[in-house]
Amino acid sequence: MIQASGVVFARRGRVVLDRVDLVAAPGTVVGIIGPNGSGKTTLLRMLFGALVPDAGTVRLDGQELGRLGRRQIARRIAVVAQDPPGDIALNVADTVMLGRLPLRPALALPARGDYAAVAIALNRVGLAGLAERPLSELSGGETQRALIARAIAQEADHVLLDEPTNHLDIRYQHEILALVRTLSATTVIVLHDLNLAARYCDRLLLLDEGRVVASGEPGDVLHPENIEAVYRVPVSRIPLANGSMHLIFSDTASTRPVDESSLLSQHSENEIGEHP
Numbered sequence: 001m002i003q004a005s006g007v008v009f010a011r012r013g014r015v016v017l018d019r020v021d022l023v024a025a026p027g028t029v030v031g032i033i034g035p036n037g038s039g040k041t042t043l044l045r046m047l048f049g050a051l052v053p054d055a056g057t058v059r060l061d062g063q064e065l066g067r068l069g070r071r072q073i074a075r076r077i078a079v080v081a082q083d084p085p086g087d088i089a090l091n092v093a094d095t096v097m098l099g100r101l102p103l104r105p106a107l108a109l110p111a112r113g114d115y116a117a118v119a120i121a122l123n124r125v126g127l128a129g130l131a132e133r134p135l136s137e138l139s140g141g142e143t144q145r146a147l148i149a150r151a152i153a154q155e156a157d158h159v160l161l162d163e164p165t166n167h168l169d170i171r172y173q174h175e176i177l178a179l180v181r182t183l184s185a186t187t188v189i190v191l192h193d194l195n196l197a198a199r200y201c202d203r204l205l206l207l208d209e210g211r212v213v214a215s216g217e218p219g220d221v222l223h224p225e226n227i228e229a230v231y232r233v234p235v236s237r238i239p240l241a242n243g244s245m246h247l248i249f250s251d252t253a254s255t256r257p258v259d260e261s262s263l264l265s266q267h268s269e270n271e272i273g274e275h276p
């Protein structure tokens with residue numbers, strides 16, 4: 001269980017997170033959503049101790065994160081960060097083996113159990129056939145799967161993911177999130193796509209300008225009123241037969257303050273006026 005209580009974070013005189021509460025109950029998938037710059041990544045980084053709150057606390061199974069060492073945290077929290085490693089000259093199996101580092105004594109070589117865990121993780125994400133491939137030669141979707149395999153091999157009971165569907169096509173988006181759902185870990189995931197969030201998360205936290213606008217079940221959080229207030233985009237909600245929903249975002253042209261074509265014609269008229 002991960003619990004953030006009254007978390008505050010300010011930088012350069014600006015409050016990035018303002019008294020934010022988040023609870024990820026054991027085995028659940030919690031989505032953090034919100035517009036660009038609303039504080040999603042900052043909050044996620046706080047949940048594994050990469051950032052320390054100015055006020056408030058983050059607890060891991062009841063223990064304050066600040067009291068745990070980095071290695072203790074790494075044994076219990078796996079992180080799939082937003083930017084995959086760039087030019088690292090590792091193959092896929094070596095990359096996944098990195099997930100085993102916190103589990104064995106410092107400087108110890110991998111043991112048979114480590115190799116078995118890597119093989120199981122690769123198999124789970126469907127990359128067993130690419131184990132020897134350099135990571136740099138994988139597609140975006142394959143790279144994300146390799147990073148999730150690393151998290152699986154880490155055997156942590158908490159997994160944090162920052163926009164794991166970024167740059168992925170629609171098939172990989174669903175494939176990656178369906179894979180995340182199969183993990184039994186307590187999961188917190190930053191997502192931009194609200195329909196994916198509705199489909200794959202048990203609970204959502206909607207942030208805007210560092211504040212929690214709504215939190216709870218997707219059906220309650222993704223209320224058109226909340227979405228329109230935060231994203232300033234008209235939205236309709238279509239109920240689906242399976243009890244879920246689909247959001248459709250309208251063209252914002254009707255909400256633009258002025259007609260751009262009239263501006264263009266005005267501009268060209270002025271030009272004609274200025275240069276007879």
Ligand SMILES: Nc1ncnc2c1ncn2[C@@H]1O[C@H](COP(=O)(O)OP(=O)(O)OP(=O)(O)O)[C@@H](O)[C@H]1O
Nearest residue numbers: 011012016034035036037038039040041042043190
């Ligand atoms: N160390 C820092 N110093 C100054 N400003 C920061 C720092 N960290 C974050 N910010 C600012 O805090 C705000 C929230 O950033 P954050 O990356 O958490 O947003 P986000 O919701 O994840 O955005 P996006 O959807 O664009 O990824 C941004 O305006 C960012 O510029």
